[in-house]
């Protein structure tokens with residue numbers, strides 16, 4: 001094989017391309033496949049998405065006894081494949097939405113031209129970067145109070161963060177837990193005043209100002225948190241069974257930023273009530289466009305919307321093309 005051939009881009013034309021394999025992507029695939037749209041889905045670097053790093057999902061309807069996250073995503077994939085979705089390994093590395101049909105490059109070497117693109121690339125929680133935080137992730141360390149708060153009912157937990165997310169997580173947890181300690185790095189919060197008021201009003205939230213996390217304590221599960229006051233240098237061990245990191249999320253939307261309207265945090269902006277982006281034929285679903293709810297069921301719901309919007313878009317396109325052809329025929 002010559003060097004030129006080796007680096008040559010392969011090309012392919014598909015009808016509907018789905019980028020991402022979390023609840024949004026697979027739900028879009030189930031709907032698109034059942035509608036006869038022959039979807040091709042690329043899984044990206046985390047096949048199955050965020051739920052593959054959690055053990056118990058107890059709030060997804062249809063599983064009365066809860067379900068293990070990775071197993072749930074295997075079920076999603078099977079259901080999408082059952083109706084003919086072509087599920088593939090691969091990462092979208094570049095897009096070109098300047099013309100039509102749309103172009104998406106996979107792994108820098110395979111160019112796909114698609115009539116409709118559904119983006120379901122999700123988001124990733126930001127972490128502090130501590131070794132103990134990563135080691136105890138899923139064993140008491142969490143980035144989602146709505147997902148995991150229930151497991152700490154009546155217990156003492158620690159939340160780290162100072163923005164709206166932290167205020168919301170702390171307030172949510174205060175209704176379930178015995179005590180919530182909120183660690184704030186500076187001597188003030190960044191959260192909106194209304195969110196701060198809610199935190200201040202909760203009798204069981206204690207705020208530790210000027211406080212940073214040194215280490216999450218515990219061998220196999222969280223037993224506490226070692227913190228340090230960044231003014232006095234004093235270190236304290238707080239007893240807790242849960243440690244919630246609430247310092248924000250980063251949507252996986254970098255490759256779309258030259259073409260799609262993103263908000264200031266990088267989330268894809270959709271036309272309210274739809275999955276449509278500013279580019280015709282490109283739809284967005286799941287956490288890549290949702291900075292409010294960020295749940296599996298809402299991701300799945302918007303995945304369904306994206307497939308239905310794509311189906312209507314393609315039907316409209318087809319009828320316009322038929323009309324154009326008829327006019328051209330008559331003109332001959």
Ligand SMILES: Cc1cc2nc3c(=O)[nH]c(=O)nc-3n(C[C@H](O)[C@H](O)[C@H](O)COP(=O)(O)OP(=O)(O)OC[C@H]3O[C@@H](n4cnc5c(N)ncnc54)[C@H](O)[C@@H]3O)c2cc1C
Pocket residue numbers: 019020021022023024025042043044045046047048049050051053054056057058059060090091092093120121122123124125142143144147148252255285286287288294295296297299
């Ligand atoms: C630890 C944890 C526990 C959670 N527990 C719950 C819970 O109990 N209940 C609940 O409802 N929610 C829970 N959530 C939230 C839930 O996981 C998310 O809301 C949901 O997974 C979002 O789905 P999504 O399809 O939008 O994206 P994701 O699940 O984030 O999936 C994104 C997908 O896109 C792919 N991708 C990214 N970039 C590219 C690219 N360039 N090319 C191709 N593919 C790409 C990734 O590989 C991945 O497959 C939890 C989250 C975490 C982190």
